[in-house]
Amino acid sequence: MQLKIITLGILTCLFLNCSSDDNTGYEPISAPLEIPQLFSNNILSPVIPTDNPQTMEGVALGKKLFFDKILSENGTQACASCHNPQNAFSDNTPTSNGIDGVFGIRNAMPLFNLAWNYGERFTWDGKELSLERQALEPIQNPNELHSDWANVVDRLQSHPEYPELFRLAFKTSTITKELTTKAIAQFERTLISANSKFDRYSMGEASLTPQELNGLNLFLREDKGDCFHCHGNPNNPLWTDNIFHNNGLDSTFEDLGLGAVTGDPTDNGKFKTPSLRNLAFTAPYMHDGRFDTLDEVINHYSEGLQNSPTIDPLMKKIDEGGVQLSEQEKADLKAFLLTLSDPSFINNQDF
Amino acid sequence: MRSIYLFLILALYSFTSCSDDNGDMQSESASTTLKFTHNWNGELVTSSDFNTVQYTNQNGEMLSIERLRYLISDITFTNADSEDIILDVYNVVDVTNDNGLSYTPTTEIPVGTYSNVSFTFGFDNEDNSENYLDLNSASFNVPDMLGGGYHYMQFDGKYLDSNSNEQGFNYHTIRAVDNPGMNPTFPQDTFFTVNLGQVVIDNNTVIEVEANLAEWFKSPNLWDLNIYNTVLMPNSSAQIMMYENGQTVFSLSETAE
Numbered sequence: 001m002q003l004k005i006i007t008l009g010i011l012t013c014l015f016l017n018c019s020s021d022d023n024t025g026y027e028p029i030s031a032p033l034e035i036p037q038l039f040s041n042n043i044l045s046p047v048i049p050t051d052n053p054q055t056m057e058g059v060a061l062g063k064k065l066f067f068d069k070i071l072s073e074n075g076t077q078a079c080a081s082c083h084n085p086q087n088a089f090s091d092n093t094p095t096s097n098g099i100d101g102v103f104g105i106r107n108a109m110p111l112f113n114l115a116w117n118y119g120e121r122f123t124w125d126g127k128e129l130s131l132e133r134q135a136l137e138p139i140q141n142p143n144e145l146h147s148d149w150a151n152v153v154d155r156l157q158s159h160p161e162y163p164e165l166f167r168l169a170f171k172t173s174t175i176t177k178e179l180t181t182k183a184i185a186q187f188e189r190t191l192i193s194a195n196s197k198f199d200r201y202s203m204g205e206a207s208l209t210p211q212e213l214n215g216l217n218l219f220l221r222e223d224k225g226d227c228f229h230c231h232g233n234p235n236n237p238l239w240t241d242n243i244f245h246n247n248g249l250d251s252t253f254e255d256l257g258l259g260a261v262t263g264d265p266t267d268n269g270k271f272k273t274p275s276l277r278n279l280a281f282t283a284p285y286m287h288d289g290r291f292d293t294l295d296e297v298i299n300h301y302s303e304g305l306q307n308s309p310t311i312d313p314l315m316k317k318i319d320e321g322g323v324q325l326s327e328q329e330k331a332d333l334k335a336f337l338l339t340l341s342d343p344s345f346i347n348n349q350d351f
Numbered sequence: 352m353r354s355i356y357l358f359l360i361l362a363l364y365s366f367t368s369c370s371d372d373n374g375d376m377q378s379e380s381a382s383t384t385l386k387f388t389h390n391w392n393g394e395l396v397t398s399s400d401f402n403t404v405q406y407t408n409q410n411g412e413m414l415s416i417e418r419l420r421y422l423i424s425d426i427t428f429t430n431a432d433s434e435d436i437i438l439d440v441y442n443v444v445d446v447t448n449d450n451g452l453s454y455t456p457t458t459e460i461p462v463g464t465y466s467n468v469s470f471t472f473g474f475d476n477e478d479n480s481e482n483y484l485d486l487n488s489a490s491f492n493v494p495d496m497l498g499g500g501y502h503y504m505q506f507d508g509k510y511l512d513s514n515s516n517e518q519g520f521n522y523h524t525i526r527a528v529d530n531p532g533m534n535p536t537f538p539q540d541t542f543f544t545v546n547l548g549q550v551v552i553d554n555n556t557v558i559e560v561e562a563n564l565a566e567w568f569k570s571p572n573l574w575d576l577n578i579y580n581t582v583l584m585p586n587s588s589a590q591i592m593m594y595e596n597g598q599t600v601f602s603l604s605e606t607a608e
Contacts, residue, residue: 043488118488220494221531222521223582229505229521233494235487266402310402313417313507313519316581 020163020173028055028169033115036194038202038237046115046189052132052182054189057169062187063351064165065180070155072099072145079138079145079184082108085351088278089191094289096144104143105255107289110282112193112345113275117242124271124287126244127261131188135181149177156180193277193345194237201339202234208339215336218329225301225323225333229314230273239277239340244270245312248305248322249286257287259310269310280341294337298330380459384557385426385470387444387452388604389419392565398449404511408568412576414510414520416564419446421504421524422491423545424474428460428552429467436460441474443489453557460552468550468558472597473503473542479526497584498528498535503542506567510576520580522567524597527590538587541594547603559604566600567593 031054033046048054065071066079082096083089089111095103106124114122120130128134138144139152156162156175163173170179200206208216218224220233230247232239244258246269253259259268271287285291291300303321305311316323325333345351389396391406396416404415424441442454473479479500486492491501506522527541550558568574572592583589 042482042484044484116488217496220496222584226582228492228494229490232490233492235482235492236490238488241490309517311519313509313521315519318519 020167022167022171022173026168026171028057028171030054031056031059033189033192036192036199036237038194038199039116042235042237043116044118047118047120048115048189049130049132052185054186055169057165058183058186059190061165061169062183062185065184066187070159071139071147071152073147073151074099077145079135082138082144083111085348086281086346088112088193088281088346089351090282092283094284098141098143099146100142102143104141106287107284109272109274110278111188112191112277113238114191115189116238119242121242121244121272125257125261126272131185132178132181135184135188136177152180153177191345191351193342195344196277196340196342198234198336198339199237199342202237209335211332211335212339213336214329215332215334218325218333219336224325224329226314226316227276227301227333230312231276238275240273240275242273244272245314246270246308246310247301248307248311248315248318249290249300251306251308253308255288266310269308270312276337276340278341278345279337280343281346294334295330298325298333301325302330379462381462381552381554381556382455383460383552384453384455384555385423385442386557386559387454387562388559389446389562389564392563396446396564398447401447404509404517406565408510408565408574408576409570410568410573410575412510412512414508414576415517416506416508417447418505418507419564420444420448420451420491421506422473422486422501423454423470424478425471426456427467427469428465428550429469430463431466433466439478441478441483443486443491462552462554464549464551466549468547468603469544470547471542472545472601473524473526474501475542476526476540479542493525493584496531496533496535498526498537500526506564510580512577518576518580520576521583522593523584524593525584525590527587527594528585529587531585539591539594541590543594543597545601547601550603561602561604562600563602564600567596569596570599572596 033048033054035046069075069078071078077099082091084091087110091108094107095105096108097103109124114131122128122131122134128137139147140149153175162175166175166179167173169183197206201208219227230241230245232241244267250269253269256268258270259265279294283292285294285297291297301322302325305315305318305322307318311318401416404413406415407413421444422441423444426438426440428436438456438458440456442451444451446452483501486501493500493502503524507520509517509519512518524541527538528535529538530536547558547560550556572595574596579589
């Protein structure tokens with residue numbers, strides 16, 4: 001009898017030592033997103049996957065991973081290399097340089113308010129169907145971090161700190177790519193921008209100049225800018241519809257955008273509507289970063305539209321190249337657009 | 352206010368049904384579903400038919416549909432005594448994304464025969480003045496200088512002009528508005544009631560509502576897309592014509608369990 005008990009005890013010890021799961025009853029600390037009042041007043045709640053709730057430890061781990069070059073094959077780049085906080089987590093080049101010196105074909109999308117993407121299609125072409133899944137791709141993309149996930153997991157597992165950080169976040173120190181991307185997604189969901197001048201204006205805490213107000217008027221006028229049908233309005237502080245449009249950049253397409261994902265030729269040339277928040281920090285613009293300045297963007301919609309079979313019917317006066325704004329109107333529209341930028345976001349020490 | 356009204360009516364129904372010898376109305380209630388189908392003069396239209404120029408309107412212009420979503424609200428059941436059960440609800444029928452094509456209000460309806468079932472196309476002015484998080488999230492708003500509130504419908508597509516070139520159209524219906532700006536005025540209401548006629552509500556009744564999209568372009572205003580194509584929101588005359596044409600778009604198809 002004693003022998004059996006001793007044997008059982010040894011086996012139990014062996015099991016506990018070998019297991020990386022935390023069976024102590026420890027639970028990560030829940031850390032729900034702090035939803036800005038402007039958002040809760042106007043739009044639906046953010047999308048948080050039930051299998052990846054926000055926790056303090058998960059967010060902290062995700063932040064460390066986001067800025068850690070360990071995710072790249074040669075240890076030279078991190079997520080933040082192309083998603084720079086000072087650029088509202090975008091890049092300041094048209095496309096981004098990967099670890100091998102190869103540039104991709106798309107502009108790095110800025111990262112904020114991602115939990116309010118209700119359709120959960122991410123990236124310019126909508127290829128990624130959740131934040132967690134999105135984070136899988138750039139780590140192994142040859143034009144980006146160019147790692148092998150198995151190697152990444154090995155590096156993290158052998159790291160002096162990460163196994164413990166994963167245990168704290170997910171109650172296991174056995175690291176997987178799924179847990180790695182879950183942590184990154186948790187961090188990305190905390191990147192909330194809701195403190196622009198226009199946000200404060202909406203909350204009655206700031207006023208706009210006559211020029212900015214005129215720009216808003218142009219933005220909302222169907223016979224002028226008609227920007228609001230795709231980019232939303234003061235009742236939707238996201239400033240994007242988060243869906244896909246052909247906005248008349250090209251008459252033929254080298255990059256099919258959504259069409260390459262769906263295989264539907266009627267989706268060719270369609271790309272996600274980017275948010276107009278933080279434009280002051282996210283140049284260059286468009287999916288391929290073709291426009292260096294906001295002036296170029298406005299000129300495009302005013303007189304630079306290119307017709308094609310899939311151009312969105314919301315694009316007006318295509319035969320004339322666009323909506324034909326005067327120079328003053330363009331200046332006013334730009335002034336309004338810049339009120340949507342949020343300096344406190346790029347200087348937030350939590351990020 | 353509406354909810355209280357609905358509650359009182361439902362309570363009245365429950366009370367009278369129990370003591371009523373008329374077998375038409377019983378105390379039993381059932382869920383009811385509105386199912387929306389779309390056609391072009393009888394030819395079924397679904398999202399899979401979008402993006403192809405294949406429909407011809409009454410004025411002879413060929414057109415495609417690229418985006419179609421519209422709002423219905425205040426579903427109302429009227430009994431033989433002209434008493435109304437008004438469901439203070441709304442639903443966006445998003446044909447593009449196949450959402451909201453079938454809508455089952457949470458409130459159950461006493462079974463029986465109703466002389467009319469109706470709904471509002473769009474929002475009445477009271478409902479239109481409220482703040483809806485889901486509609487804001489879907490960017491369905493109308494700018495404040497056009498009176499605010501919400502679109503009743505966004506119907507976008509392309510038509511072939513006289514040179515057979517594709518041109519966009521945005522057949523967007525809203526509350527008709529004049530004097531856009533700080534103090535817009537409203538020449539007339541442009542939401543309207545769709546009366547479906549008599550419906551028998553039994554267990555889990557499905558009321559199929561057919562929308563013949565060609566009617567938007569037909570009568571009483573023959574719609575010329577070469578004239579009325581885009582920037583129709585601030586055009587109150589166009590809004591009133593759309594309101595008039597919309598009267599014949601919807602009809603009851605059949606009621607089936």
